[in-house]
Amino acid sequence: MKQRPTIKDVAKRAKVSxxxxxxxxxxxxxxxQSTREKVERVIRELGYHPTRSARDLALRKSGNIxxxxxxxxxxxxxPFYTKIFLGAEFEAQKHDYYILLTTVEKKFDSLNSIPRFLKEQNVDGVLIAGQVSIELIAYISSMNIPIVLxxxxxxxxxxxxxxxxNYRGTQLAVEHLLELGHKExxxxxxxxxHPSIYQRYLGYKDSLDNAGIIIKDSWISAKEPDTKQQDGYNAARAFLNNGESLPTAIIAANDAMAIGCLRHFTEAGIKVPDDISLIGFDNIERSYHVKPPLTTxxxxxxxxxxxxxxxxxxxxINGNGYVNHIKIPVTLIVRESTDKNVDHHIKKRTHHK
Amino acid sequence: MKQRPTIKDVAKRAKVSxxxxxxxxxxxxxxxQSTREKVERVIRELGYHPTRSARDLALRKSGNIxxxxxxxxxxxxxPFYTKIFLGAEFEAQKHDYYILLTTVEKKFDSLNSIPRFLKEQNVDGVLIAGQVSIELIAYISSMNIPIVLxxxxxxxxxxxxxxxxNYRGTQLAVEHLLELGHKExxxxxxxxxHPSIYQRYLGYKDSLDNAGIIIKDSWISAKEPDTKQQDGYNAARAFLNNGESLPTAIIAANDAMAIGCLRHFTEAGIKVPDDISLIGFDNIERSYHVKPPLTTxxxxxxxxxxxxxxxxxxxxINGNGYVNHIKIPVTLIVRESTDKNVDHHIKKRTHHK
DNA sequence: GCAGTTTATCGAAGCGCTTCGATAATTTCG
DNA sequence: CGAAATTATCGAAGCGCTTCGATAAACTGC
Known part of the structure; x- marks a missing residue:
């Protein structure tokens, strides 16, 4: 196996240093100009290409994120984060970076939670997706490595x-429901x-405020510990049992909860969207396959x-201190879980049975 | 920003070379033993960790694949290859490797098709997923870099x-159909x-041979140029128009074709699985959501x-020359597109209409 | 008790690249 | 026209690590 040429070989052959x-x-x-061309020719002839690790060492950087x-x-x-990862991967390629992926434990452990690429100084910057421990973020930050959350x-x-x-998302949801004639x-x-959920809540609340609608406490459920399907199921039950009449439409914090809610409604004989409209959030795969397909x-x-x-x-490039907060736009996907608010008095009777 | 300690700092502090x-x-x-402990203590005190690029340079390797x-x-x-990629990513982590991902054009172009990590000698081995150009494979091979396809x-x-x-897959499919009483x-x-498709064909053919069933030419369609849904649709039409009676069950080369076939059958008024059983291959997401859900x-x-x-x-580790051909096992997923072969004479009438 | 091993430590060279002066040749222009 | 500035090239040091001898001390065993 013959060695690949080094910069030395190029220099020798081109008779320069x-x-x-x-x-x-x-x-x-x-x-x-002349020596530049000469050197470039030799590089082409030899098929030379600088070796990564040598250059990295000399430059004290890594070319990885x-x-x-x-x-x-x-x-x-x-595959929420998978898609984000792929987007990152493709963009990184454009900037001549490679992405080193690693997963960490939810809870910080100074021994094991430090990704190897940090210890090895093998990244020039770090992308953090989702809710990792703030200790880890602080640690990386203390190493003076750029971070994007x-x-x-x-x-x-x-x-x-x-x-x-997130805020804009529930805003869109409310607008959609208002157009359909819903007031409750x-x-x-x-x-x-959770910050995202809170933003979604705010978008909902502010939108109704702006529309001049006074939110009744009984319209809001926020007692569940998490935002999974089961929590949505439980929340739906709580809704039905709180002694108050149901609103005519519900915005769920996410699709998982919406689907759980939907399941309970179905079991309880409440029809979506005929009796009540329902909107999810996230547009997960399943939201499309559920009956009825979820507006989200x-x-x-x-x-x-x-x-x-x-x-x-x-x-x-610009050094730390350059801080940017970007919000990626969201869009409303109208499917079959939302419909016009025809006559909500009939509905009240329906779900009081 | 204070510099991270180098091996030199450790040496100095531990008073060794x-x-x-x-x-x-x-x-x-x-x-x-004593100096070992002393050095280890200092390493701990300083929080020292060897830097990747320096070590790579000295060792002339990269720690990446x-x-x-x-x-x-x-x-x-x-997300077929996405899942493979994630599996690779996790396993790589266990072996202390990082994975550098890159995509290449289908057709080889010696200028642009060479992944950067190869030119930069930034990988110790390469994984190739799917059908890339043989020129690229040959090129990598010529660099003496280990490859797994x-x-x-x-x-x-x-x-x-x-x-x-693949072979075992269609074998399982045939076994399943035989158990349901299908002979045609x-x-x-x-x-x-395409090698994979051919293996699937072979598994089908050999299984029927072994069962003592003589395959009629009219049972087989292999004239479509590709294996997409549209090809399945077209193939289904060809089946119906070839003047021969349909078999009582069909194994498709993959789910996409099966779904295309299913669509045409539905349009032609042929009921799956009542009139004919249908099996796909690959278990793609959609195979589950189609009506009826596909056995695959x-x-x-x-x-x-x-x-x-x-x-x-x-x-x-063991150097090239170590060659291994591994077949990952497949499993049969029985859903609703296959059923007992009740009375195939009735069926013949049905689809001759 | 001494030649031959084994164990322990270290200096120096080297991995392939970048970059900081130093030197020299060329150009600018007051 | 000569001092200063610009352009061109190069040698050497350095990035942080590994590893090859060299050297020396500490054991073998006969």
């Missing part, structure tokens, strides 16, 4: 973030401590990944 | 391969030149990725 070759490769300093997420994401059925917002706004426009619109949330809010995950990489490379 | 520290880190050569696929895969809706088999068996057991079993294939053959894609990485790391 190592440094000159380096200058040509990097388009730096002063090199006369790290992608961190908690290890439960990939095992989830919904995706779909997760920490309180201090020290790092750039790429979020979906509920919100089925889970854990309001979609965000382009691929674009989130792309944008994150673009932001990160800019931070790498 | 650079080389001794290196020996300790790598567990090599002779080091007395490349993952190549053609650029159309990720744009396809079916996934879901693609080139003629010369110079490289390790990880394939799904057709095969709806596309491009038989599933393979664990994640496992394919894992196995490929395991094979590759072994080749990297």
């Amino acid at each position: 190592l440094s000159t070759v380096s200058l040509v490769i990097n388009n730096k300093g002063y090199v006369s 790290g992608f961190i997420l908690t290890n439960d994401h990939f095992t989830q059925s919904e 995706i779909d997760y917002d920490v309180e201090n706004h020290k790092h750039s973030t790429v979020l979906m426009n 619109i509920g919100f089925l949330g889970g854990d309001l401590d 809010i979609d965000v382009n995950k691929f674009e989130m990944g792309e944008t994150a990489v673009r932001t990160l490379t800019e931070t790498i | 650079l080389s001794t520290v290196s020996l300790v880190i790598n567990n090599k050569g002779y080091v007395s 490349g993952f190549i696929l053609t650029n159309d895969h990720f744009t396809q809706s079916e 996934i879901d693609y088999d080139v003629e010369n068996h110079k490289h390790s391969t990880v394939l799904m057991n 079993i057709g095969f709806l294939g596309g491009d038989l030149d 053959i599933d393979v664990n894609k994640f496992e394919m990725g894992e196995t490929a990485v395991r094979t590759l790391t072994e080749t990297i």
